[in-house]
Amino acid sequence: MERKCIALVAHDARKRDLITWIGAHLRSLSGHIFYATGTTGGRVKEAFPDLDVTPLKSGPLGGDQQIGAMIAEGRVDLLVFFVDPMTAQPHDVDVKALTRLATLYNVPFACNEATADMVVSSPLFTDSYRPRPVDFRSYEGRQL
Template identity: 80%
Template sequence: MTRKRIALVAHDARKRDLIAWIGAHRGALAGHAFFATGTTGAKVRESHPELDVTPLKSGPLGGDQQIGAMIAEGRIDLLVFFVDPMTAQPHDVDVKALTRLATLYNIPFACNEATADMIVSSPLFAGGYTPRPADFGGYEGRRV
């Protein structure tokens, strides 16, 4: 098994769902390193003390940006962000930024339980899958 670095984020109305999802996939998730925003991280550590969870700041206080920076630095292999589509989020721009960075840097990104289920049950999750790295040569070499 390749130890993956997994970012965990959940809107308030979805935190219980994320905790339950982790419990349902305890075996597949064991041995990986987790980075979680504020309250999400505290709840994950409380419910699953066997997991290696590094807490970050609360999302609206910069935790989303911390995860974004980790993605840009190549230090996150998977982003699991249980989004609440029914509640307006004051930091919606942070959600959009994480979505953009996960897409830009070509890392797996689950924003709901079904997608997260598919990712952790895939043979690629347990194996040594490495996504094709993003190529920014054209962008970085452009003339301004």
């Protein structure tokens, strides 16, 4: 099995949902490599000590930006980010930057449980699927 690099993030009101979701898909998720924002990663490690989880900084302290940087470097195969749309976040700009980079780099991005269910159930999740790389040549070669 090819080990995918999966980034995990959950806002506070969604952390429990993320843990439940991981538990429901443990068989599909075991064996992959996880990076997570700090608090989310701590909770995931506590609940599933056998998963290979690296917690980064907490989201409001730069963790979303760290995952964004990993995406820009081509190091993330899937972003599972359980977003809380009902609570204002002090680091909203970081959240926007992360979701923008996932969109820009054509990284599969599940922002809620139903999407995450579909992603891990997809046959593409278990084969060596690679999203089409985005071609930035026209941007990089633009005349200024």
